[in-house]
Amino acid sequence: MMNEKIRVWTYFKHNTKDFARHWGAYFLLISVTNLVVGLAIIPLLTFGAQQVLRLGKVPYVTLTNLGQIVTTKPVTALWLLLIGLLLLLFVYWQFAFLLLGIQNIHRQTRLSFRQLARVTLRKTRRLTPTTIVILIAYFVLVFPFSSIVFKTSLLAKLTIPDFIIDYIFGHWYLTVLIIVLYLLGTWLAIRLLPLLPALILNDQPPRATVVRSWRATRGQAWRTLWAVLLIVIPVLMLSILLVAGLYAFQTYLDQQWQQWALLGATINLGFLQVAMLLITVFFTVMLYQLATSQAETFHLIGNQDRIVQAPKQRRTLLFRISAFALILVIISGTSLFYHDYLTGALTTQPLTISHRGVDDGNGVQNTIPALLAxxxxxxxxxxxxxxxTKDHQFVVMHDENLKALTGKDATPHQLTLAEITQLTARENGHAAKVASFDQYLAAAEKVNQKLLVEIKTTSQDSPQMMDRFIKRYAQRLLVDRDQVHSLDYRVVKTLRQRVPKLKTFFILPYTLVFPETPASGYTLETTTLSSTVTDQAHAHHQAIYAWTVNDPDDMQKMTFMDADGIITDQLGTLKATLREMNDHPTYADQLLDYLNGYSTEDNSPF
Known part of the structure; x- marks a missing residue:
């Protein structure tokens, strides 16, 4: 075991020296590839999906209507499937291009970008349906770890929504299951690390490659884990030291050289951006080389060491000059962005919205005492x-079954309003009577509290439900300047048609393509919310509310994304976070805020 660690350490030092010698070429390869993906491929795929939806007269795509699209709009569903397959093809091309490019630089075969692209396209001939299935299975199996090992913005939206994570961790047996699955996925990711380069570089059939990879890596998981940790730990430590050093330096400027603090912070942010890019490039190169070397060690692909040629100093120098030029472009091109960020020009004040009327468990959700508190x-x-309710009234309740809060195993449709309002709801150590909407609305009006009303629908609703709601409450909500949102698109469409002055939001638990609906805006789960989405919404004169945001870092991130409102269970924390952001924090603190708010791939100015 000790000899294995020594060999792995020797290999790590060798590849680190190689990166130091050719960092310019690696930086150009990965940065240019990411630029092409971010500025060309992703917008092209998004535009294609939007046109397909527009032609098919499908206003939106999310988790709740995928089945409906398949059954009622099969042609649209087929086109969306083709775009999905095209996405997988681009993912394959990106991995193949980077893999071949890194090997090209490492082995000094001196292929140009154009030649690399041609070689990558030739690899497409091996992309059979079987290979596609294997690739999909690969990413599903190693999902917990794959985004770290093989990160690509093309798959950025394939994430698990936070509300599902919260639901899982709210049930101990699901928590145990997800931990077991996560550990299994991590082990599979380690075990199958050389599979991807083997599929791309090997000339054998994909099934045979998978079988050979599985057999060859038997008993090698610990060695691979040690090699991965040898990459991850230094990268993590370097990142921490970099941020800590810049924070300390900026603190010194803030306190001792205040006249230079803004200029220093602008330069430090630019340096931080470039340094993080270089660290990301190093991390990517080391992992790709590790995967390839593992595939060679286990004889999944041929060892190509024989083609190594002596590096040409002139070529290396040219790559470094080009990389420095790109770095200068990044810094100069983003300096105005950093200045605006540091002076607060990019930060807007979102609306504060208390989720279910509570703050940090100060009462029972959706009850009048919690509302008043x-x-x-x-x-x-x-x-x-x-x-x-059963008698076509409206009761304030989130769940479709009353049991969790009241102990009564029944749905609102099985009881009359009078029966339900006799029940006592218990939560967070508090107890309160279940309220009718009339009672709740009157209580809100008494304390001048505006409401965001979520209309819940089920298959048991009466056909005239919306007619009754509009007749009883529409004008009253308008006078109170209340708003409405719903997961049911029919509710949103009906209200926008019949009460156009009432602001009505469409709740989307998962955003695949920006919707085109008459909604006043969208209530979006934070997992797939991005500054691109908020920009598109504002271009359509629509607002964005983010839900459910309970962590201060996430609150800052949603603010930086220009969300118009933040729905939270922690109202006090949200208000305190927004106050701190508006109280002109030190530039040193803003460096840390930048990492929380703008350091994601989607929100980076570069």
């Missing part, structure tokens, strides 16, 4: 939920 903190809106 939370209203004292003066949120812009209190978000609450309502269901139709």
């Amino acid at each position: 939370t209203a004292k903190e003066k949120p812009d809106y209190v978000e609450m939920d309502l269901h139709e």
